[in-house]
Amino acid sequence: MERSNGTLMVEFILLGFSDIPNFQRLLFGIFLIIYMSILLGNGLLIVITKTNPTLQTPMYFFLGNFSFLEICYTSVILPRMLMDLWTQKGNIPFLSCAVQTCFFFILGVAECLLLAVMAYDRYVAICKPLYYPLIMNHKVCVQLVVASWITGIPVLVGLTYEIFSLNFCASNKLNHIFCDAPPLLEVACGNTYGKELSIHVAALLFITIPFLLILTSYVKIITTILKLPSTSGKAKAFSTCSSHLMVVGLFYGSGSIVYLRPKSNQSAKSDKVFSLVYTTVTPVFNPLIYSLRNKDVIDALKKLLPK
Template sequence: MEFILLGFADIPHLQWFLFGLFLIIYIIILMSNGTIFLITKIDPALQSPVYFFLANFSFLEICFVTATLPRMLMNLGTQRRRISLVACATQMCFFLLFGGTECLLLAVLAYYRYVAICNPLNYPLVVNRRVCIQLVTGSWTIGIPLMIVQTYQIFSLPFCGSNQIDHFFCDILPVLKLACGDTFVNMMLVYTIALLFVMVPFLWILGSYSKIMCIILKLSSATSRAKAFSTCSSHLMVVVLFFGSAIITYLRPNTRHSEGTGKMLSLFYTILTPIFNPMIYCLRNKDVIMALRKLLCK
C-alpha cells in the first residue's frame, strides 16, 4: 500500500545541508521563472510570439520542479520517507507529463529560432499568434494519454517484494525494479516513449541549430558572429545537459549499474536545468532586462 523513498538516506550526515541547498534552489526556480512569467504577461513590449513561448516555458519549469522537489524537501526535513501507492503514481504521472512537455517545448523554441534566423522574411507568416497557440497547446496535451497509460500499466503490476525505492522521487525504472511480474512490455513502452519524447526532439534541436550555425558562419560582422555563437552555444549547453542525462537514464541498456549514478543523472534534468533555463533563455535578453527594471522601479 506504500513505498519508502530512500532518497539520500545513505548520507545521513548531509540531510540538513541538502535540505537547505535544495530549498534555496527551489525558491530561486520559483522566483526567477515566476518573475519571467509575470513580466511577459503585464509588459506591452513583451507580447510577441517568442515571449509567449517563454512564458509557457517558465510556467512549465515551475510545474516540473514542483512535481518532485517539495516531496524531496519534506522527506529530508521530516525523515518520514513513506509515500502511498496513489501518491507515487500521481507523482510519476505528473513528472512524465511535465518532462515530456518540456522536451517538446524545447524543440518548439529551436524551431522558432530556426525560422527567425534562417527564414526571417516568412517569420511573421510562419510564427503567428494562431500557430504559437497550436504549438504550445500540442506540446502540453499530446503526451497526456501516453503518460497516463504508461503510469497505469506500471502500477497495475504486482508489488510483492521490497517496498524501498532507491530514488528521491517515483521514477519509472526504480519503481519497475520492485515489480514481481513480467516487465518486458512496460520496458518496451518506456523505450518507445523515450524515443518519441526525448530522442526525436533532441535530434530535431540539433538539426535546427546546425542550420542556424551555417547561417551564422556567413555573417560578415565578426561581432555579430561572436554574439550569435555565444547565444546558441549557451542554449545548446543546457539542451545537451537536459537531454543527455535523460537519454542516458532512460535509453541505456538494462544492465547492472550504480543506483547513485541514476540519482545523480536525474538531478541534472529535474533540478539543474530548470535553474539554468531562465538565465540562458530570458535573463540575458535586453527586452526582458528592461521590463524587469521597469517592474522593479514601479
C-alpha cells in the same frame, strides 16, 4: 497491487538520501533554497514576458510558457522531497506514487516538445526572417504550446497504468528521490521486459525525436549564420540561440543518461544525481541563462525591479 504472498501493496518507501542521515537537514535547507530560487526566477521571467511591451514576440512567449512549465515540473518533485528530508521518512502511498509518476512523465515530455518548438522558432527567425511574422503568428504559437502540453498525455497515462499494474513483490523500497519508472521496475516481480520496452519506445518518441528535430534546426541555423557577411550579424544570431542550446544540453544530457542507457547494478546512485540535474539544476539555471545572456531581458528586469 498484490505481493506474491497475497498482501496488498499500499505504499512505497523512497530511500532518497537515507544513506547519509546526518546531512538530511542540510540537504533540506539546500533544496528549499533551490526551490525558492526556481519559483522566484521563473516567476520573474513569466511576469516580464507578459507585461513588458518589448518582449511581446514569439520567442519570449515560448520562454514564458517554458518558465511556467519549469515551475510545474519541479513542483511535482521538490515539495514531496523536502517533506521527506524534513521528516526523514520516505513513505508515499501507492496512489500518490502513481500520480507523481504520471505528472512527472507528462510535464517532462511537454518540456522536451516545447524545447523543440523553441528551436523551430529560432530556425524560422534566422533562416526565414521575411516570413517569420507570417509563420509564427500568435495563433500558431498558441497551438504549438498547447500541442506540447497535450500530445503525450494519452500515451503517458497508459504507460503509467502499465507500470503500476505490475506485481511489486520484491520490495516496497525505491532507491530514488521520487517515484520514477526505473526504480519501480527494479522492485517489480515477474517478466518486466514488455514494460521496459514500452518505456524505451516512449523515450524514443518523446525524448529522441524532439532532440533530433532540435539538432536538425540548429544544423540549418548554423549553416545560415556562417553565410552571413558581417561578423556582428553572426555574433548577434549566435547569441539569440546560445541560451536555448545551453538549456537543451543540460536537460537532454542528464535525462538521456537516465532513460536511454542500459541498466546496471551501479546505476541507482548515479540516476539520483542525473535526476537532480534535470529536475532542479536546469530549472534554477534557466532564468539565469536567459537573463545574463539577453540584453532585452536584463532591461525588462531593471524596469520591473525597484532600484
